[in-house]
Amino acid sequence: MIYDVTIGEKTHRVELVRGEAGWHCKLDGRPLPLDVVKTQEGVLSILLGGQSYEVKQEIAAGESSIVVGHQRFPAVVRDPRSLRSRHASDAGAQGIRKISAPMPGKVVRIVAPVGTEVEAGQSVLVIEAMKMQNELKSPKKGIVKKLNVSEGAAVEAGQALAEVE
Amino acid sequence: MIYDVTIGEKTHRVELVRGEAGWHCKLDGRPLPLDVVKTQEGVLSILLGGQSYEVKQEIAAGESSIVVGHQRFPAVVRDPRSLRSRHASDAGAQGIRKISAPMPGKVVRIVAPVGTEVEAGQSVLVIEAMKMQNELKSPKKGIVKKLNVSEGAAVEAGQALAEVE
């Protein structure tokens, strides 16, 4: 099996062959003499050159991270043969000028109606979830071009609420 | 679904119907207004008449017990239609005059060879597992009639090792 694993800016090519003795692994062409054991669901114990690593898979809100020790690595895994991503890649990373709801909640106030000129960081609307009110701020200086919701509306995680141009 | 549940000497008839609102339950003919939620694998939260019970299923060494609070109830469940037990019933309870290995191990010494007269509680052979030596004692006064193993033999859990008559 061949995978392209993107962590931050870097993409690594990982080749895996499951043999009698376990896994044979190449990372970016170099063979890695891994000793891998699955200890629990989503938890691997990897020995490499005498070093011991506990590797955990953290999937939450559609993002997949790999935890090694106390380091977390957001990882996107692609199978180069089928050029689609196995895990949704982090939308937040793409720097779009949309304002979307980060979790389910309720719109309690529109601060900047359509047409309002806003500074970067100025709040556009306020949504509430789990007893906390949170101001959704404009990602850029510009004008509120679009509002897809009105006060009182219930919103889903990821739902696009407004656009700033 | 109908089950006969044997706990100790008593056998209870439990009738279960899974309805829209959850489970309808009768115990020995009397309807019980249960409120049941599965919180984890093998763990139920049962509300009955305002009382809250955490009910856990403990299966170990082929025996099934139900744990409620800090009480453990060895339970054997039978489906009366198919008259076989769902869980192996506790062999130990049947008071047979066999001596069998309670866990995998190794016979380190035969104390009472075939023909030896033994008192109840007198050791017949010694097996070792997990660094502990344990003397297997005669369940009754009598004569060792049969030995199925010799010193050094590896034995499985439940394997009949000797008979006393």
Place this chain on the structure above:
Amino acid sequence: MFKKVLIANRGEIAVRVIRACRELGVATVAVYSDVDRAALHVSMADEACHIGPAPARESYLNIPVILAAARRTRAEAIHPGYGFLSENAHFARACAEAGIKFIGPTAAAMELMGSKTRARQAMQVAGVPFVPGSARGLSLPEAEKLAAEIGFPVMIKAAAGGGGKGMRLVRVPAELKPAFETAQSEALRSFNDAEVYLEKFIEKPRHIEIQVLADEHGNTVYLGERECSVQRRHQKVIEESPSAIVDEDMRRRMGAVAVQAARSAGYTNAGTVEFLVDAERNFYFLEMNTRLQVEHPVTELATGLDLVHLQLRVAAGEKLPFQQEEVRLRGHALECRIYAEDPENNFFPSPGRITQLMQPSGPGIREDSGVYEGWTVPLDYDPMLSKLIAFGADRGAAIARMRRALDEYFIAGIKTNLPLFRRILDHPDFTAAKLDTGFLDRLLAEKAAPFTGDPLEQIAAVGAALFAATAMPKNTGQSGNATQDASPSVWKRAARTEGLRS
């Protein structure tokens, strides 16, 4: 001692109180809303009463329904926990009228301390310095007038408030109006009371509070201090006891003030007197919280006492089992509040199903948790999941131990603020105890260390591929459909037969 106590709360504090009751041989009654039927506190209690739909106002804030549950179950007392009805004098009074002991101060003491005006007067009598500002609720015009007088920055606070809900900092006049309105509506939602007031904002203060405990026979003691300067938007994130800047003398002075404050209010049971401490170690009375605090465990570890046991015993009419001189602090304790929120995304709440939970343990580690693996965190309540507490011989040892425990802690399925704590504990200002309530905001403004080039990145890459190759989309954070749940077992089979192991 009471035979039976009803716990008018949920989450970790309900579990914590149930544990204390069990240890004292007291039967417990849990209450739960529609979304909490499968919650931990319901399974752990001896009895459980359904009290309504998810919204707190219709369940955990619903006084008539909760009192009815107490009567029906013949509970002799009610423990309110923190939040919800814990500082609601109407509730305390209603309990008294119903002949049910409210485990906390009297309604009168609560009202006195709840009323900023009267609390302030009591403090003046006690000669306590306090922060300038309005002692009572204001209208927006009044607020604007007062703010102009005492000068910006100012703080807007919910009169019925606590825990940072309905609080807003205002640095310039232009910000006052929107902040005032947000605070009002948040206060209304959180406390059923829109009243807010205004105070001068002290720059770079430390938040240090004194735990007090009073029995109903006139004995009042203080149990050392807690420093809670690590806050985000006035929500405490890490607390510790003792404080690195409080010495014996300062502790005695703050303790004396706190005890006097409590006495002047005729205070009984457990309470906390909060102070702001400036750079010169002057302390200003902030407010008195007339309830058990979230962060009470650090005091328990530093003193060796159990505050909930003591709350129950005092409420049952017992005398305090010790004198002030017998209270000794030993070692250092640290608490991290673990929230279901995403530190990489404005700390927005991240409700959902906990698909995996690996909890730390071992020497010096205590966890007060309200969740379990498989539990779905509802979005209707405060997103705190658990409290992780570390004890060590000194502050350095406690920090090192907390780091170790955080490394062992793993939660999947929902986002949590776990990654944040590592950053805080590694920050030179934190390890040097150079703290003020702005510390965390400054840290969050700093760029997090980039992981690229981290030697572990290669292992992570290989791990990611191995997880993909052995596809186990178990912990996807959704409450699993067929394929998601079935595949792990399929995978497990494969692993065993073909052997992942070499």
Place this chain on the structure above:
Amino acid sequence: MFKKVLIANRGEIAVRVIRACRELGVATVAVYSDVDRAALHVSMADEACHIGPAPARESYLNIPVILAAARRTRAEAIHPGYGFLSENAHFARACAEAGIKFIGPTAAAMELMGSKTRARQAMQVAGVPFVPGSARGLSLPEAEKLAAEIGFPVMIKAAAGGGGKGMRLVRVPAELKPAFETAQSEALRSFNDAEVYLEKFIEKPRHIEIQVLADEHGNTVYLGERECSVQRRHQKVIEESPSAIVDEDMRRRMGAVAVQAARSAGYTNAGTVEFLVDAERNFYFLEMNTRLQVEHPVTELATGLDLVHLQLRVAAGEKLPFQQEEVRLRGHALECRIYAEDPENNFFPSPGRITQLMQPSGPGIREDSGVYEGWTVPLDYDPMLSKLIAFGADRGAAIARMRRALDEYFIAGIKTNLPLFRRILDHPDFTAAKLDTGFLDRLLAEKAAPFTGDPLEQIAAVGAALFAATAMPKNTGQSGNATQDASPSVWKRAARTEGLRS
């Protein structure tokens, strides 16, 4: 402080030492046998070395292989834990010769205390009363002769022994021969040394031991006592600190004797002087254990110290960071040793796969565990899984808290002795602290309370039916085949869609 330490052990103690190292910033090297590749201590360590097949003699007792691992990984020191090589003077010497610090006493001190004759002489110098018997290994004829002299009952002990392995009580002459031989072969298997000796058996003694700690600069302190009278076949089952019968004066006297014993042996690092205490509270020197004890956590909770931290610091050449006068006991701590053994079936070991693990937590609860859910307990080693420790303001509070924690503890897949602890903690003699080393055998001779007629039986019956109806044969204690692992998910699906919930 050391840069890197190798832990020559497994299970909970390896995990506990790794945690301490991490807290002190020391890198760790784990060692593991074939059956321990997936063990917790391997995942937790920074490095791991395979040291051979399952049998301890070929792995955890294999000195050359372990030293080679230490050299290869450039470990500066080795922590032996308890058991295995922890009291093996050859190993300590071999470490010294290899230039690797053995974290424990010198080989010489170990040999002195390991030799009953010389230990006895040292004790005589120190004026310590001791139990009559042979100080050295005996042949069977010698044993029979001596037993006749000092009179029955007598105790046979492994010369290289400890932890009850190779110990046998003999009440009448006829029992001597078989017991002697069993002890010899068990000693050979456990310690590679068949030598056994013989001692007078004191009726109804309490087992009370003193923790000592010595640095390499001539400072030796005692850290209070532990009572370990709850034993089965000389295996400690529950330990506590302080002891209910030890007052300040007795503690001081026992402590002085223990410190003198340690000094007379040129003892360094942590050690324990065990005493038998008779009904008149006279104490007799039993032996000195030249290692960290399994039960060290109760001392840690009572004193607020971390013994493994101190072991490492002392071994690294640091001075003790405190004086004897600074050591203060506070509260009461209790430890339950959780074993994979079946209390309803002669306590036979019950190895196998842990299919479910629910662990207690909350106030005053510490767990030092070496296992996790899904781990298969090998049958090759001591069956201890974990240690559950409870702390409370006094003995009663600690017991109540331990009961509460035991109620929260659940292990499925293998049999454990968890059910036994409830019986012990509820026993009037235990709660009254009327203890001696025969207490547990007497309790076990009593018939366990019958559960029939228990009001909970009906709930259990319904629960059993519900589990059958929703068939989830997950935790069958076998390391799961396809159907067993697949069905839970199938069931889960059913539960969600049709809703078990009402």
